[in-house]
Amino acid sequence: MTAELDKRQVRMAFSRAAPSYDQVAVLQREIGQRMLDRLELVKLQPTWVLDLGAGTGEATADLARRYPRARILALDFAFPMLLRARRKGPLFRKPGCLCADLEQLPLANQSVDLIYSNVALQWCSDFSRTLSELLRVLKPGGLLMFSTFGPDTLWELRDAWSEVDGFAHVSSFLDMHDLGDALLRTRFAEPVMDVDRITTTYTDVGGLMRDLKLLGAHNATTTRRRGLTGKGRMNAMREAYERHRIDGRLPASYEVVYGHAWAPLQRQEEAGVTLVSADRIGRL
Template sequence: MSLIDKTRARRSFERAAADYDSVAVLQREIADRMLERLDYVRLEPARILDLGTGTGYAVDRLQRRYRRARVLALDFAHGMLLQARRRGHWMRRPACICADAERLPLADASVDLIVSNATFQWCNDLLGTFGECLRILRPGGLFMFTTFGPDTLRELRDAWSQVDAHSHVSPFLDMHDIGDTLTEARFTDTVMDAERLTLTYARVHDLMRDLKVLGAHNATEQRPRALTGRARIAALADAYELHRSAGRLPASYEVIYGHAWAPLQRPVSGGVAIALSAIGGRKQAR
């Protein structure tokens, strides 16, 4: 698995922050679909973490759903948080935290609900990241997220493979591997599923422009360092034409949804488990 260059990724999202919402159609759609799943659980969280909040799109919906909850918005790009801090009612702005999802600056058992939309593909240590999420969740707390699977941007990856042998598309983990990692991190009642969504474009240049505006550049450490010249872009466009259907160029996304619960028992030294009380009002509809 290629590692993500976090410095490059952060800089890309810093530059993208002001215009991100103008092209984030897919990101808003999958956030809506994820948050709709909260209809099937009964939870009364006092504190919610929107992990990888971006411009804070989910904040408004979370505050409307949980009117008594305090929403924390965390992102590693300060520019994104400048957008997110405007969300919510003027008397209930989110508390914005600039930090990396792999090292959360929050106390143990301090959050009742974590939601995260399209963030974990930017993490290098997924097990450690999930461990951090479990650490800050209170017993019986809920963890709900989306990320992207390996079929994401498969047309773009295929077209680039016909141009050169470099890595041009960030790597994405398989749904089953993510589920196994949740189990290894000691989450319980894990549920994983996936769906495929497709955006279409008139030209490959339009897709590349959207990815640039989103800040979703290739941030792998194995990426080519030289500038992409016109000749290679033209070759990419020609290769991508093989995927044209009904007059449009598809860009496929494999969207992975996951949710899991923090256990009501936490292991301690010596292998002894201690029982802890759940957060108020938690009931799971199954």
């Protein structure tokens, strides 16, 4: 989010990772559960819920169970992910699925009560512009709840690669305070931000690299090194990462930023193109 993204590369990576995603998405499920725990504290009875960047639909199914009277819409720009999301959830209440970019939502103004987004917003190119789009589709008094990654995410991997060359090998992420400021600038009301730090460990750096690949979480910045990484560079990175070994394990740190904010009850209508109401979204 702080460097220009190759969105085509991001979409291709997640599309390829769809079959393997659930096998390795342990961290994503844990973060999603912590977000659902936060929703327990919010008095909200939505009629339309948007799972933004739904992936394989783990949270989509949880939201359907939590809000049995609401219509749930899973949105992702990787179609193979949505095919898996469609299979989850209550047997007779499959979610609506929409393949679209979260930065350009094909939804009508003020049509959604709750936007839930678990570690997806780091894949947008312009966070402030994306927030404006989310505010546009939220009903007055609607809630945005999201998680994303902060700048200390995978700092050990970034540090190891910095010993090898000057290319960007790890995506960059916005600071919690910058995210909160962006919410205020976009005219969201009552933003609340907090942060968790979660560390996973591996026997070797190859395990981390393999998990990132199976998740589809590739470095997709336009400043990344193109072409294959040579064996020499890879070995040099492995050696540099070894300096972070603790108690026989290699750590991989994640700074997880949580945020929620409300669409103001009164706001000025903005002119725009004609869009489709969420009620008219068909099902796969």
